Amino acid sequence: MSDNDTITAYFKQIETLLDDAKYSKDIFLDQDMLLIKKQNTTGIEKVNVLLDLYEATRFKSIKTARGYNEEALELAQAIGFQKGELTAKYNHAYLLFVSGLFDRSMSEVEKIEEVVEYDRFPECYADLKTLKSYIYTERGEYDLALEIGFELLDFAERTQKGYLFLKAYFALSHYYLRTENYSISLKYCFEGLHYIIKLKKTQYLFSKIDEIARLTAKLNNPKGALDIYAFCLRMEPKIPSTGNYIKSAVFMNMAEIYMQIGEYGSAQQYLDKALMIINKDGYKFRVPRILILQAELFLLKNDTVASIGFYEKSLEAAEEINAFDVVKSNSLILAQLYKKQNNLTKTYEYNNLYAAIRDSYFNNEKEQKIIILETRRKVNEVTQMNRILELENKVQQDRFNFVIVVLILVSFICLIVALSYFKARKKNKMLYRHTLELATMQTELKQKIQDYRKTFGVSNDYSGDVSVKKCQTIDEETKNLILHRLNKLEAENFFLDPHCNLNDVSVRLKTNSKYLSQVINLEKKTNFNNYINDLRINYLLSRLLVDGDFRNSKLNYIAASAGFNSINTFKAAFKKRQGILPSYFIGELNSELQKRGKA
Structure with missing residues (x-):
């Protein structure tokens, strides 16, 4: 079934759900009905009503939602309702995340994790894990985000709880969207939409459809994306107001689609609408992305100067909320744009910033921030030195000293690069040798087992x-x-x-x-996923050792032959297991076997 067929099938299910919802306001968390309930309930029931009011308003007004949530927390603590207390604390952490306060949000999540029991409160556990994955993704710590997503999916498969599947698919679709693996992200979006409909969690409906439209456009189908938004407009009278949080995302995505099809005037209109909402309601974590979209729009209009200005504003906004993936991507783009303008000082500055983020092996956000600050300080020092030298050159002073300084700097950089290269090469050689020995042992052991079974007729x-x-x-x-x-x-x-x-x-x-x-x-x-990956890699090592034609095949064919769904998954599994990339292992093996043949 194609993506379009899948979308059409889900649209029919959504229409059925919305028609059924006309007879049940509970499905939509109707705010007026909940306010009446609040006046007529006490104890645990009232806490649950207040939490529903939070859900009904969190995308409309952070301030209003926070008020309901604080009231729910206070009452839950007073009556000893632990589940309500944990949920309210999670809600508080989520509102911090929406406001772009990633550090504070993560701190609150970790505090709740210390006391939450996943077997007693699986839904709260799933909420916390999903939010944690969101934060890691926004900060560019993709390995941690993906690890949490799969951990949550494993938990869902063990317990077979629908809400856990819902949250796991939310986390994974968000991760793959941010890492630009749009086809896999769309697959997980469909899985999440399935559970939204199944569990009648209509508060997530509009945002998920918006995400699917965005991915459809990213997969080079802008017309299909606009059709999805047209469906949303038809369904809007049946759905309570989504609020500014969702509207700002929709407007941004609409702008991107119109940019894709060359309607720049419409794109600018939607960007202006989105920016007005974001500034008014304080959705800080959306600021870097909308500034990037504005920069891309100016590039499409061939206004490089304006584009550079917005990329730099986006980078500053990303640094403010510690969104290091945006810092990395923007710094590379800015280096390329300044290079085209022959501004070597700025090119050097942003190239160094990009290299510092790209080459960092730290997972800790604070250590990454230190690297950025130190890099900026060093870049500023070098930039200031270059300005002084340029002035001295103008009056013909100390030209020789300038050349010496540059030579020393280049020599120092070359030395560092050379040392790093030889260190990495030595490590990779050791890992290759270990992998080759493992492959040889596995091949010999497999042959011995087969000979033994043939000799003794083992069944x-x-x-x-x-x-x-x-x-x-x-x-x-x-x-x-x-x-x-x-x-x-x-x-x-x-x-x-x-x-x-x-x-x-x-x-x-x-x-x-x-x-x-x-x-x-x-x-x-080990767990099941790692077990399967280990078997596949063991199979590959043995086959690569003895099968020259297979060894010289394309890497994506080798990955598929071992059962890996994508070459990226294969590379990650091989690197995790052996410490080196498969391409490096194959290259070294071919080289070694070629030398043996000549000898």
Whole structure:
């Protein structure tokens, strides 16, 4: 089914949901109805009504939503309603995030995580993890964001709770959107929309449709995106007001679409509307993106000077909220634009800023901020030195000293680059040697096992069904039976199926996913996803060692042959496991084998 067919199918489901909602104001968290309830309830019920009022107003007015939430928190603490207290504290952290206060939001999340019990309060746990993933993504700490998204998805699969799936898909679609992997992001958006409809969480409906429209445009289908917004306009009379928070995002996305199709006047109108809302309501974390859009619009109009101004404003706004991914991307763009203008001082400044962020291995935001500040300080010192030298050159003074300074600076930089290169090369060589030894051992061991089975006629058959056990902890007999079957399945290379998942493998082993997960955790010392990736990499190492044609194939073919859905996933898994990229390993292996052939 194509994306357009999927969207059409979901539109029909949404229309059905909205028609049903006419008879139930609870689905829409109708504010007037909730205010009446607030006057007529007490205790836990009143806390829940106040939390619903927060949900109904958080996209409309941060101030109003905060008031309801604080009232809910105070009452929940007074009556000892722990779930209500935790939810209200999470809501407070979310409002800090929306206001662009990432550090304070993360601090609040970590405080709540210390006391929340995920088995007692799974929904609150899911909310916290999702918000944490959002913050990591906005700060450019993508590895941490993705790790949390998959952790939450694993938890959802273990518990089979719809709300956990909803939040996991929200976190993953947000991550892939920000890393510009739009097709995967759209896939997770559809999964999230499925649970929005299933759980009747209509407060998320408009924002998710807006996200799908944005991704559709990013995938070179601006007409399809405008069709989606047209659907929203048709449905708007049936949906309560979405509020300025969502409207500002919609206006920004609409502007981007009109830029894509060359209607710059319409694009500017939507940007102006969005900027007015963002400045009025204080949505700080949206400021860098809207300034980038304005800069891109000026570039399309061939006004480079104005574009540079807005890119620099966007960079300043990103630094203010510690959005380091925006700092990195903007600094590279600014370096390129200044280079075209032959402004070497500014080019040098922004190239250094970009290199500092790009080459940083720190995950801690404060350490990244220190790097930026130190880089700016050094750049300012060098810039000031260059200005002094330029003045001296004008009056023919100390020209020789200037040349010496430049030579020393270049030599120092070259020395640092050379040392870094040789250090990295030595490390990669060690990792390559370790990987080669592992591949050789695996190939020899596999051959010995096959020879042994042929010689002694060892059978892999093992009958029995392990799906009917009812105990909470797996017993030894069941574990051994599952492990035996799993090892047999490994010999059949089941992991090469790109759609291989925990449930499918459980069915093939005639057991359930909980037992299988326990066996993998106990016997393989890892989780299911890492287990599958390890098998795939082991398979690849052995095959790369002996199959020259396969070794010289394109990397995306090699990845697909091992069951990886994308080359990026393959590279990340290989690097995580072996410490080097697969392309480096293959290149070194080819070089070594070629030398042996000549010898």
